[in-house]
Amino acid sequence: MLTNLWYVAEWSREVKDKPVRVKLLGQNFVLFRDKTGKVNCLSDVCIHRGGSLSKGWTTERDCVACPYHGWEFDAEGKVKFIPSRGEGAPVPERARIDAYPTEERYGMIWVFLGDLPEEERYPIPDFxxxxxxxxxxxxxxxxxxxxxxxxxxxxxxxxxxxxxxxxxxxxxxxxxxxxxxxxxxxxxxxxxxxxxxxxxxxxxxxxxxxxxxxxxxxxxxxxxxxxxxxxxxxxxxxxxxxxxxxxxxxxxxxxxxxxxxxxxxxxxxxxxxxxxxxxxxxxxxxxxxxxxxxxxxxxxxxxxxxxxxxxxxxxxxxxRMIRRKHIEEKGWKIDTKAMKPFEGEKAFTIPSPARRANPHLNWALETVPLVAPIRSSAPVQEEETPEPELA
Ligand code: FES
Ligand SMILES: [Fe+2]
Structure with a gap:
């Protein structure tokens, strides 16, 4: 499975006024609409005690609330309100989860699952x-x-x-x-x-x-x-x-x-x-x-x-050649084998653009391991060329 691509998470018509859980690339995400009608996508793992945001609700602050202790996360994944601290109390800067770019096209909700800046992303295909x-x-x-x-x-x-x-x-x-x-x-x-x-x-x-x-x-x-x-x-x-x-x-x-x-x-x-x-x-x-x-x-x-x-x-x-180029040169393949020993022990997340832009934040969740690239920009190897037609 490859990161740094747009993927379709859900049909537009399925996301109304309640948070919706979707699973992509082996991870859970929450989709929710804000007051303007825009769809937002966050990692579904609350960084307080691991609650599932998609089981929560949307709030007056235009956030999604975690069902466990009510922490509220905005469209950028930042915690806006911690009920146990009372109204107006400061929120730690580190209280943030990954948020992903979204677009609605062809009646579908597209999310960009990766940390590339906008100008480096391949576009959603035309239709x-x-x-x-x-x-x-x-x-x-x-x-x-x-x-x-x-x-x-x-x-x-x-x-x-x-x-x-x-x-x-x-x-x-x-x-x-x-x-x-x-x-x-x-x-x-x-x-x-x-x-x-x-x-x-x-x-x-x-x-x-x-x-x-x-x-x-x-x-x-x-x-x-x-x-x-x-x-x-x-x-x-x-x-x-x-x-x-x-x-x-x-x-x-x-x-x-x-x-x-x-x-x-x-x-x-x-x-x-x-x-x-x-x-x-x-x-x-x-x-x-x-x-x-x-x-x-x-x-x-x-x-x-x-x-x-x-x-x-x-x-x-x-x-296959194009896919391999993105694994071997760009290093976009998720190393699911490396994650297996931690099943049930550790929550991973797909790195988001904000995480790349704010590395100093010491983000709470670990990102999925990626298969290391094995070549830089060498020409595509000829081994993928099909053999001559069999007689
Ligand atoms: S686990 Fe989400 S608010 Fe506590
Ligand atoms: Fe077919």
């Missing part, structure tokens, strides 16, 4: 179609996986599995006709153009037969973004029918992933078609979930030494 309600109809979906977010993201951009895992999308006989046409990548994202030959959809989209021939070439463009562990799958069914599935795949812990997904379509935009669209996309998630939960190991192998790859895996290799 312009979500705002374009004249041309696109979005629906929300959620899926909970048994599997690491790395495996889930890799599954989301893997085109060659569709022929076997998704009967609505492909069929084994056409597996060797699916082609990657192009791969692009940047520092924290990748995109690939593909052509697939899916069978005609059945069910209430039976009327699709009017618009699209069975097994007609379909252009599919999967993209991934490290921020949010997002996958964007753009499917061009024919010259005027397109679907986009945008999902943020939040690492709840090492082997649990929560996907916040929006499917947008530019055809049949009436509400009456939402139910069928939701049902079909949920089925697709379920088909993937059954495969991902059985993968060995549960986590992504750190090298390709113990796997065999072919030409059609090259987009996944691009994803």
């Amino acid at each position: 312009p179609e979500y705002e374009d309600s004249d041309n696109w109809r979005p629906i929300e979906l959620e899926y909970n996986w048994t599997g690491s977010a790395d495996r889930v993201l890799e599954n989301g951009i893997d085109i060659s599995h569709t022929a076997f895992v998704h009967p609505g999308f492909g069929y084994p006989e056409m597996a060797d006709k699916n082609k990657i046409l192009k791969v692009d990548r940047g520092e924290y994202w990748g995109s690939s153009d593909n052509v697939l030959y899916p069978p005609q959809l059945s069910g209430n989209l039976g009327l699709m037969k009017l618009f699209r021939a069975d097994k007609a070439a379909t252009n599919v463009t999967p993209s991934f973004f490290l921020p949010g562990y997002c996958v964007r799958l753009h499917i061009k069914i024919n010259s005027w029918m397109e679907t986009i599935i945008f999902d943020a795949n939040t690492p709840v812990d090492e082997n649990t992933t929560r996907s916040f997904a929006i499917q947008a379509r530019n055809f049949f935009k009436w509400r009456i078609f939402d139910f069928g669209a939701k049902k079909r996309t949920t089925k697709v998630f379920g088909e993937d979930g059954a495969i991902v939960s059985e993968l060995s190991p549960n986590y992504l192998p750190e090298t390709l030494e113990h796997e065999v790859s072919v030409e059609q895996d090259k987009f996944m290799s691009a994803w």
Whole structure:
């Protein structure tokens, strides 16, 4: 699991006037709205005696109160009021917990879990179609996986599995006709153009037969973004029918992933078609979930030494390379193994921007250990390049 990225913590609609607990990167956080309606995110561990702030309440001071002794924490994580000391009594400067930047976009609450200053953060991925309600109809979906977010993201951009895992999308006989046409990548994202030959959809989209021939070439463009562990799958069914599935795949812990997904379509935009669209996309998630939960190991192998790859895996290799760069050069990977001996004994927290800016504070909670970087800015090693196609 990587720090220093934006992640989706919850749907906007789920956070109203009460604090809400969310778990990301193996840690608990509290979300609460202040009087202006802004969502705030704090570590869920009270630095007095370890109370869970998400079990408390919001207060007149625009704070969240700990349910144990009533200490009140503001949006910056600073204690504003300690009831046992009385109104107006000074609060120790050290009485502060980590607070994280938040943004609401696409009906989701995004939190930046790391200590990078604003100008160094990778942006939340764009999803312009979500705002374009004249041309696109979005629906929300959620899926909970048994599997690491790395495996889930890799599954989301893997085109060659569709022929076997998704009967609505492909069929084994056409597996060797699916082609990657192009791969692009940047520092924290990748995109690939593909052509697939899916069978005609059945069910209430039976009327699709009017618009699209069975097994007609379909252009599919999967993209991934490290921020949010997002996958964007753009499917061009024919010259005027397109679907986009945008999902943020939040690492709840090492082997649990929560996907916040929006499917947008530019055809049949009436509400009456939402139910069928939701049902079909949920089925697709379920088909993937059954495969991902059985993968060995549960986590992504750190090298390709113990796997065999072919030409059609090259987009996944691009994803792995970018991920590895952020582990080996930037040192953003949480060292969960180093935390294991302290389970139940010690509370950890993800370092926040304010912690980095105020190191003199002698912060009460320890931060999660990170895997030390092993190279500086050496070029990406070639070992991740897929082997030539097997004969
Ligand atoms: S444990 Fe939170 S106020 Fe005491
Ligand atoms: Fe899939």
